[in-house]
Amino acid sequence: MPEGHTIHRLAGEHRRAFAGTAVHAESPQGRFAAGALRIDGRVLTEADAHGKHLLLGFDDDRWLHVHLGIYGKYTFGPAPAPPPTGMVRLRLSTTEEYADLRGPNTCELLDPDEKKALHARLGPDPLRADAEPELAWRRIGRSRTSIGTLLMDQSVVAGVGNIYRAEALFRQGVDPARPGRDLTHERWSAIWTDLVFLMAEGVRAGHIDTVRPEHTPEAMGRPPRVDGHGGEVYVYRRSTMPCFLCGTEVRTEVLSGRNLFWCPTCQRA
Structure with a gap:
């Protein structure tokens, strides 16, 4: 989707x-x-x-x-x-x-x-000028539901899909299984800020790139991604492959009906 x-x-x-x-x-x-x-x-x-x-x-x-x-x-x-x-x-x-x-x-x-x-009935959209991230925080900050599930709930945050969920949580070092109420407000603000940045770049480029400059294929001397997804990512659809940062095998499981990807080392519980 x-x-x-x-x-x-x-x-x-x-x-x-x-x-x-x-x-x-x-x-x-x-x-x-x-x-x-x-x-x-x-x-x-x-x-x-x-x-x-x-x-x-x-x-x-x-x-x-x-x-x-x-x-x-x-x-x-x-x-x-x-x-x-x-x-x-x-x-x-x-x-x-x-x-x-x-x-x-x-x-x-x-x-x-x-x-x-x-x-x-929709949550704040990171790409809208009128977005109020505090509305999302009111739901997230008191929820026992995992942040990985909450980010895919369009009534909490609108527009985030499977790729942005996986990549934003990786970039912020957040375990997707962590309950929303266990996040600090500071960590939520960092996730939101990253979503605003990444999604705006997606609008500009027409595809999703999430790796930082120091982790591009050119910077790391690694092969570029070959995938219909069309961009460089950290964990999305990289199940069983080594994490670019720590070498740990990227894991996957089904969460709320969608495949979730994460690094158990970089995103410690």
């Missing part, structure tokens, strides 16, 4: 391609035909992201809410748009550009109150 930086990049792509422009909307697949008809010809006024949720605002105060889920993806291209292929849930287009949405978990229209309710 795409992590938060991908959704913020998609918001930026929509602003670049369609902001201030009346868009043609259609649903070649047919599953969003009624919704597409309601926004067809409307001006796209805003493109927003909160966690893994993309929100596109139109001049009639409606918001298109998209959650890609596991299978959803966007394709952008120059006009004229080619005949749609595959199951295109929604196509937005102008005389200059088009965007096709396929396979989302959610594609729906919201009114302002429904959009407000969506924001209210």
Whole structure:
């Protein structure tokens, strides 16, 4: 599932391609035909992201809410748009550009109150200027639940996925099994600050790199990562491989339905 930086990049792509422009909307697949008809010809006024949720605002105060889920993806291209292929849930287009949405978990229209309710049920997003990390700390600081689980709870922190969870906890030397209430406020602040930095870099670069300059392949004289993930990481998907810092075998286990990766030496309990 795409992590938060991908959704913020998609918001930026929509602003670049369609902001201030009346868009043609259609649903070649047919599953969003009624919704597409309601926004067809409307001006796209805003493109927003909160966690893994993309929100596109139109001049009639409606918001298109998209959650890609596991299978959803966007394709952008120059006009004229080619005949749609595959199951295109929604196509937005102008005389200059088009965007096709396929396979989302959610594609729906919201009114302002429904959009407000969506924001209210999500935790602070490290990529949003209005994020309040103290809201997350109020949940984390009194919870018996592990920090590894809490970071994946979108009502606690929005936008963090499996990669950012594993990598931020490694970089801060935090055992993912540690209960939230056993963290100090200072340690939580360090995790949050690191998430802000790493996820902003993900928006800028378009992929996730988490290793510090002194641990890059060039600096360490090691082979670069060869993986569809596309970036240099410390522990994510490196199960049974030696930790770059201490040589301990990286471990993995399933936590809250997702594979967790960590170094038992660098992230001591």
